Amino acid sequence: MLFTSYLFLGFLALVLILYYVLPKKTQWPLLLCASYLFYFAAGAHFLLYLLSTTVTIWGAAVLIDKNHQAQKTYIKEHKEEMDREAQKTYRAAQKKIRFRYFLAALLINLLVLAVVKYANFFIDNFNGVLRAFGNAEGLSFVNIALPMGISFYTFQTIGYLVDVYRGNTAAEKSIFRFALFVSFFPQVVQGPINRFGEMAPSLYAQKRFDGRQVSFGLQRILWGYFKKLVIADRILVAVTAIFGDPANQGAYVFVGMIFYRLQLYADFSGGIDITIGIAEALGITLRENFNRPYFSKSLPEYWRRWHMSMNAWFRDYIFYPLSTSPALVSLTKKVRARFGPGAGKRVPLYISSFAAWAATGIWHGASWNFVVWGLTNWLILMLSEEFTPLYERFRRATHTEQSRAYDVFQIVRTFLLIGCVNLFDCHATLGATFRSFASMFTSANYHVLTDGSLLELGLTGLDYGILAVAWLIVLTVSLVQRKGSVREQIEPLPYAVKYVLFFGLFLIVLLMGAYGVGYDASQFIYNRF
Amino acid sequence: MEELLEILGELHPDVDFENETQLVDDGILDSLDIVSLIGEIKRVFDVTVTAGDIIPDNFNTVQAMMALIERLEEEA
Numbered sequence: 001m002l003f004t005s006y007l008f009l010g011f012l013a014l015v016l017i018l019y020y021v022l023p024k025k026t027q028w029p030l031l032l033c034a035s036y037l038f039y040f041a042a043g044a045h046f047l048l049y050l051l052s053t054t055v056t057i058w059g060a061a062v063l064i065d066k067n068h069q070a071q072k073t074y075i076k077e078h079k080e081e082m083d084r085e086a087q088k089t090y091r092a093a094q095k096k097i098r099f100r101y102f103l104a105a106l107l108i109n110l111l112v113l114a115v116v117k118y119a120n121f122f123i124d125n126f127n128g129v130l131r132a133f134g135n136a137e138g139l140s141f142v143n144i145a146l147p148m149g150i151s152f153y154t155f156q157t158i159g160y161l162v163d164v165y166r167g168n169t170a171a172e173k174s175i176f177r178f179a180l181f182v183s184f185f186p187q188v189v190q191g192p193i194n195r196f197g198e199m200a201p202s203l204y205a206q207k208r209f210d211g212r213q214v215s216f217g218l219q220r221i222l223w224g225y226f227k228k229l230v231i232a233d234r235i236l237v238a239v240t241a242i243f244g245d246p247a248n249q250g251a252y253v254f255v256g257m258i259f260y261r262l263q264l265y266a267d268f269s270g271g272i273d274i275t276i277g278i279a280e281a282l283g284i285t286l287r288e289n290f291n292r293p294y295f296s297k298s299l300p301e302y303w304r305r306w307h308m309s310m311n312a313w314f315r316d317y318i319f320y321p322l323s324t325s326p327a328l329v330s331l332t333k334k335v336r337a338r339f340g341p342g343a344g345k346r347v348p349l350y351i352s353s354f355a356a357w358a359a360t361g362i363w364h365g366a367s368w369n370f371v372v373w374g375l376t377n378w379l380i381l382m383l384s385e386e387f388t389p390l391y392e393r394f395r396r397a398t399h400t401e402q403s404r405a406y407d408v409f410q411i412v413r414t415f416l417l418i419g420c421v422n423l424f425d426c427h428a429t430l431g432a433t434f435r436s437f438a439s440m441f442t443s444a445n446y447h448v449l450t451d452g453s454l455l456e457l458g459l460t461g462l463d464y465g466i467l468a469v470a471w472l473i474v475l476t477v478s479l480v481q482r483k484g485s486v487r488e489q490i491e492p493l494p495y496a497v498k499y500v501l502f503f504g505l506f507l508i509v510l511l512m513g514a515y516g517v518g519y520d521a522s523q524f525i526y527n528r529f
Numbered sequence: 530m531e532e533l534l535e536i537l538g539e540l541h542p543d544v545d546f547e548n549e550t551q552l553v554d555d556g557i558l559d560s561l562d563i564v565s566l567i568g569e570i571k572r573v574f575d576v577t578v579t580a581g582d583i584i585p586d587n588f589n590t591v592q593a594m595m596a597l598i599e600r601l602e603e604e605a
Contacts, residue, residue, distance in 0.1 A: 324577075332568065
């Protein structure tokens with residue numbers, strides 16, 4: 001049931017009506033039923049994966065929490081008989097028990113993810129090694145469909161497990177309430193990856209109908225559909241035409257790179273707008289995932305503003321624990337003793353962020369392209385870290401610290417840099433990616449930008465016109481957003497103005513959404529991750 | 530306290546940590562130092578400094594760091 005289908009709109013309308021009409025105590029159970037129905041529609045057998053994650057993580061978290069509480073009670077009751085050392089020994093023994101529960105649940109879920117998402121990647125590489133040694137017969141590929149949203153809900157629940165293990169979050173006692181956290185239908189498909197401690201209060205609370213909140217939610221949903229249907233699905237046609245034909249090199253790659261950036265933003269942030277809008281209409285607060293990322297002036301800043309919930313996840317659950325792990329602490333000491341403090345303090349950063357970016361790459365997809373994509377990001381981020389003092393000196397020397405022109409230069413440079421890195425996402429192989437990248441500098445075909453060739457990519461002049469106006473609207477909204485919530489700024493306007501704005505946007509989505517002949521309202525890009 | 534001063538001394542042998550009051554705000558300890566420091570605190574004191582605890586106020590002075598460690602030991 002795609003967000004962009006009429007069936008989903010009917011489903012959503014029904015859920016919203018029942019949510020506020022039925023008794024309040026049935027609100028979260030209703031959402032649980034709706035979420036399972038939504039998931040069931042994607043494929044009945046997928047429910048097994050969802051259920052196995054729900055049961056294993058819930059069970060392990062409850063056991064960990066029980067042990068933690070029992071430990072606290074025991075120490076409190078025996079405080080006088082136990083000295084500091086005895087307490088430490090007791091705590092260490094209990095921690096070992098908790099770690100076993102934690103590890104068991106973690107491994108089960110990572111194993112399931114590895115099998116459904118990465119089995120064929122491993123088999124392909126294994127066969128490659130066999131072939132290299134002259135063995136023509138390899139393993140055959142397995143045929144497993146990827147369960148909807150598995151990367152998102154697996155990571156969200158692992159985050160919860162870590163939080164409970166660390167004692168930062170109390171475990172949810174009710175498996176049904178926990179099942180809703182895992183399966184909540186607006187976010188199960190493509191996130192944002194939420195934290196239980198933040199989401200639980202509004203997820204399970206009983207809500208009164210709040211007209212303003214529902215209206216705000218619906219406005220955001222409409223905005224999401226605008227980005228997805230008017231921009232992303234329209235520009236998709238040209239992106240597919242460009243990267244679908246290996247003969248398109250040089251200027252076509254340059255155009256495709258820019259179009260893909262625009263498509264990805266409109267598609268992903270549009271989908272997230274729909275998700276957060278639905279949650280808002282239901283009175284539930286989710287994490288934001290974007291903060292006008294294309295205004296970023298550097299790659300580190302971009303990664304703080306794009307897919308924020310995923311980056312925060314990798315920071316909190318991979319980078320941070322790894323950088324403070326005993327092995328790295330010991331390595332840091334050795335490097336510091338041998339090469340000095342400057343080298344020593346770089347060890348945790350370099351190694352942990354390398355691991356986090358390799359994991360981010362492989363999370364996005366089972367291919368070497370994504371691994372190299374992740375590591376390219378890592379390399380640029382590390383170079384950026386090293387060169388920061390140099391950049392600052394340069395700006396002071398050239399008196400460009402306050403220069404608007406230099407800011408614009410940085411924004412454009414960052415946009416193009418991310419475009420180049422994202423070419424890994426546009427091609428299936430590393431060879432094709434590098435050929436495509438190099439051709440932008442070596443092919444002398446930039447005349448296609450002006451000779452009408454771009455009109456042969458499946459988009460008419462009218463389509464380009466609509467895209468230009470739509471982007472102008474997105475840009476204007478982004479600029480207005482700098483002063484705070486756009487919806488709150490619109491709210492005090494006269495009713496007639498608001499009506500024209502929202503009805504106008506609705507009409508644009510209805511009339512200019514890309515679902516006419518030759519188009520097909522397509523799956524969201526991040527659904528495949 | 531001695532153990533903490535030893536860790537800090539290894540990071541920056543030239544700094545008089547006992548008398549500094551703006552270690553983070555004055556840029557004596559940067560983000561990379563803090564990451565190393567948290568790893569060492571975990572190893573020596575067996576407490577985990579969470580991301581939420583990484584604020585300048587907790588690392589500006591040795592006393593603030595000790596207070597943080599003692600609080601985390603209590604909570605463990």
